[in-house]
Amino acid sequence: MVEATARNARLWRRLIGARIRSDLQYRTSLVMLATGTFLVTTMDFAMIAVIFGRVPSLAGWSLAEVAFLYGTAGIAFGIADLFVGSVDKASERIRTGSFDIILLRPVGTLLQLVTDEFALRRASRPLQPLVVLVIAMMALDVAWTPLRLAMIALMIVGGTVIFSGIWVISAAATFWTVEGREAANAVTYGGGFLTQYPLPVYGEVVRSLAFVVPLAFVNYVPALAVLGKDDTLGIPGPLRYAAPLVAVALTVVATVTWRVAVRHYRSTGS
Amino acid sequence: MRLFWELTRRSFQRWSTYRAAMLGGLVPNVAFGYMRAYILLAVVAQAGPIGGFDEAGVVTYSFYSQALIVPIAIFGGGGPDMGLAERIKTGDVAIDLYRPVDFQLYWLSQDLGRAAFGFLSRGVASFAAGFLAFSLVVPSSLGGIAASALVLVLAVVVSFTWRFIISLTTFWLLDDRGMQTLAGVTAMFFSGFLIPTTFFPGWLQGVAAALPLRAMVQLPVEVFLGLHDARGVAGVVAVQVTWIVVLGLAGRALANLALRKVVVQGG
Numbered sequence: 001m002v003e004a005t006a007r008n009a010r011l012w013r014r015l016i017g018a019r020i021r022s023d024l025q026y027r028t029s030l031v032m033l034a035t036g037t038f039l040v041t042t043m044d045f046a047m048i049a050v051i052f053g054r055v056p057s058l059a060g061w062s063l064a065e066v067a068f069l070y071g072t073a074g075i076a077f078g079i080a081d082l083f084v085g086s087v088d089k090a091s092e093r094i095r096t097g098s099f100d101i102i103l104l105r106p107v108g109t110l111l112q113l114v115t116d117e118f119a120l121r122r123a124s125r126p127l128q129p130l131v132v133l134v135i136a137m138m139a140l141d142v143a144w145t146p147l148r149l150a151m152i153a154l155m156i157v158g159g160t161v162i163f164s165g166i167w168v169i170s171a172a173a174t175f176w177t178v179e180g181r182e183a184a185n186a187v188t189y190g191g192g193f194l195t196q197y198p199l200p201v202y203g204e205v206v207r208s209l210a211f212v213v214p215l216a217f218v219n220y221v222p223a224l225a226v227l228g229k230d231d232t233l234g235i236p237g238p239l240r241y242a243a244p245l246v247a248v249a250l251t252v253v254a255t256v257t258w259r260v261a262v263r264h265y266r267s268t269g270s
Numbered sequence: 271m272r273l274f275w276e277l278t279r280r281s282f283q284r285w286s287t288y289r290a291a292m293l294g295g296l297v298p299n300v301a302f303g304y305m306r307a308y309i310l311l312a313v314v315a316q317a318g319p320i321g322g323f324d325e326a327g328v329v330t331y332s333f334y335s336q337a338l339i340v341p342i343a344i345f346g347g348g349g350p351d352m353g354l355a356e357r358i359k360t361g362d363v364a365i366d367l368y369r370p371v372d373f374q375l376y377w378l379s380q381d382l383g384r385a386a387f388g389f390l391s392r393g394v395a396s397f398a399a400g401f402l403a404f405s406l407v408v409p410s411s412l413g414g415i416a417a418s419a420l421v422l423v424l425a426v427v428v429s430f431t432w433r434f435i436i437s438l439t440t441f442w443l444l445d446d447r448g449m450q451t452l453a454g455v456t457a458m459f460f461s462g463f464l465i466p467t468t469f470f471p472g473w474l475q476g477v478a479a480a481l482p483l484r485a486m487v488q489l490p491v492e493v494f495l496g497l498h499d500a501r502g503v504a505g506v507v508a509v510q511v512t513w514i515v516v517l518g519l520a521g522r523a524l525a526n527l528a529l530r531k532v533v534v535q536g537g
Contacts, residue, residue, distance in 0.1 A: 032448025039455040047464045051309070053471050055316045058309075182294035186301040194305055202308045203403065 008111055015115035038124040041074055044196060045132055059200040065227060066198065067136035072152070072219040073195035074129025076159030081192075082122045084114045084164045088188070091174035091181035099265060109262050110168070142227060151226045158247040159195075159218040165250035166191055166213060172254075172261035191215045200232050207233065214250060217243040273371060274379050281383025292340075292392045299336045299396035307332035307404060310465070321468025322497040328466075330407040331491050333400035335463050340388030341422075342429045342486050344457040352381040352430075354437040355446035367529065374522055378430055385426045407495055414496055417503045421493045424510040429486045431517035432457075438521065441528040462488030482513040 048070060052063040061069070090113055093099040102112050137144060137152075170184030191213065199207055199220040210216040216235075224231050225240035310328035314320060323331060343351050354377055357363045369376055400406050409415045436453045440446040458464055461483035467475055468488070478484050489506045492498060498506060 029443055029445035029448035032443075032452050036448065036451030036455050039452070043455055043459045043464060046459060050465050050469050050471070050474075051313055054320060054469060055313050057316075058312055180294065182291065183297035185295075186298035190298055190301040190305070193302065197305075197309055201312050202305065205403070206304055206308065 008108070011107060012111065012115055015112075019115065034124045037122060038128055041078070041125060041128045044074075044193070045070060045128070048196070059198045060232065061198040061229075064136050064139040065223075065229070066196075067132050068140065068227065069198060069219050069223060070196045071129045071133025071136055072155055072159060072223065073192065075126045075133065075156050076218055077163050077192040077195070078122070078126030078129060079156075079160045080163035080167060081125060084167045085122060086115075087113045087167055087171040088174075088181060088184065089113065090171045094175060094265070103262075103265075110258055113171075140227070148226055151222065154244060155219060155222040155226065158222070158243040161247035162214055162218050162243075162250055163188075163191065165247070165254040166215075168254040169257050172257045175261035175264050187213055191218075195219050214246045217246040274375060277371070277376065277379035278383045278386075281380045282387050283383075285384050285387040286391075289391065292388065293395070295340070296392050296395055296399075299339060299392065300399040303333045303336040303396060303400055304403070306336075307400070313469075321466060322492070322495070323466055323468065326405060326407050327495050329400065329404045330495060331466060333397045333404075333406060334491050334494055335487055337389065337393035337397040338422075338425070338463075338487055338490065340392050341385035341426050342461075343385070343388075344429050344433060344461065344483070344486060345454045345463065351433060351450075352377055352384060352437070354434070355440045355450065358437065358440040359444070359446060373525055373529070374434065374518070377434060378427070381430045381433075382426065385430075389422075409494060409496060413500070417498075418490070418494045421490045421503070421506055421510065424507065424514065425486045425490045428482055428510055428513050428517070431514055431521055432482060432486075434521040435517065435524060438524050438528055457483050457486075460484065461486045462491070466491070482517060485510045485513050 045067075048063075048066055051058065052066070056062070058066060087110070090099070093102065093113075102109050105112060142148065167188055170180075170187050173184055174180040194202070194206070194210060195215055195218045199210060199216055202210070207216075210220075221235060221240055222243045223229070224235070307329045310323075310332060311325060314323065314325055314328050318324075319327070339345060354363070357366065366373060366376060371379075397406070409418050432453075436449055437446065439449050443449060460467070460478050460481050462468075462478070466488060467478040467484055470478060478488070485506075489509065493503055493506055
């Protein structure tokens with residue numbers, strides 16, 4: 001087990017290195033890409049800033065509190081995207097039949113896919129939310145005890161795992177329908193957007209969905225505990241600390257789903 | 271001219287074979303439509319109407335702007351583009367130069383066909399999905415419908431002239447992803463797609479007004495909501511036509527430069 005993990009880690013490094021070298025072939029484009037990716041997240045925050053130019057609070061959350069949500073969601077989404085984001089290329093490979101190649105190699109299918117398109121430009125994605133999070137924490141009237149800081153770290157790790165699980169499950173869904181990739185974006189990118197705002201802002205159907213696809217546990221629910229906020233949705237108290245369990249459960253579901261999906265695979269033969 | 275419409279019609283037919291993909295993209299359109307509608311509703315419920323956008327206005331805006339994603343196609347990854355950048359990358363663009371039609375007009379015809387199909391399929395469907403939970407505003411008078419339609423078509427043409435220029439930079443950069451991403455992000459914000467430009471603070475509204483991007487989302491939405499009288503609509507059309515002329519000519523000049531100076535990638 002340990003040996004296999006070490007081997008996988010070595011393989012991951014080599015595959016990623018090859019990817020980065022190929023990205024560097026188009027330097028101007030890479031710089032623009034990195035800048036663009038950085039700006040994508042900046043624009044999302046610009047929207048929040050514009051909104052708070054018009055209202056003092058949103059669903060009872062202040063600018064600093066929403067910035068806290070935005071920062072934690074953005075870091076988790078950015079890291080998840082960096083590590084497993086390219087798994088959504090699976091549908092493309094299924095369509096063209098090149099998934100066969102993946103099956104022939106003596107390396108795990110999921111590992112190959114996540115290293116297939118490791119994009120250096122994506123590395124810039126979590127940076128901007130991190131800056132926002134730090135500023136938000138300074139602006140918040142919360143005593144940052146070691147315990148609270150540990151809770152934030154756990155929240156981000158949990159959020160990253162939840163987003164990663166969602167990416168993998170969405171990609172697995174495309175084994176049944178190739179058109180699923182676009183639809184899956186509703187959950188992956190949609191989830192990245194949804195978690196930037198406090199959950200009570202949304203209507204009932206959207207809120208319920210955030211518990212089914214456990215986006216609520218990425219940041220809103222644990223943030224209630226970290227910030228000591230009163231919840232308006234009637235979420236049971238102990239759930240505030242359940243995010244790590246949710247993340248573990250989702251990982252199991254994602255791994256099983258992926259295995260079932262790969263078994264379901266029938267080559268297009270082209 | 272007849273040839274132009276024939277090309278447009280053919281492009282429409284070609285795109286209409288991608289029905290399933292169009293519908294797949296419907297899911298995120300609707301999801302984002304709902305999320306944005308709720309967020310902006312929370313804003314105007316507190317602050318009152320902003321720039322003429324009341325509660326019904328922001329909800330309609332959320333779904334109408336989602337319906338524009340495919341036809342306008344300025345967001346990079348928001349849907350299929352015309353495919354010019356891809357052809358420059360592969361070198362297939364050389365074939366386009368042999369066609370007995372003007373290079374820019376040929377691509378305009380391809381894009382209009384694409385946009386028309388995108389709007390009539392995914393656009394209309396994602397707008398209609400808004401009615402499941404909200405009451406949306408739709409133009410009721412004949413004049414309002416005609417004005418909205420005209421401004422929508424012009425918005426697509428403005429966006430074409432903009433994307434034509436962006437795509438041409440591939441001749442020099444050899445890889446289009448960087449430029450598309452940068453242009454896409456800028457467009458997303460300043461077109462009024464993320465949030466209406468009338469919600470911006472004053473100085474930022476000035477920046478938006480100086481760019482062609484507002485003519486692709488913000489202005490069409492305002493006309494659709496009936497925020498402009500006849501004179502206002504004429505003003506919107508004037509802005510759009512001005513940008514079409516300016517960007518169209520710039521694109522032509524750039525195309526001529528590229529086709530004369532640049533070696534097409536072979537292989």
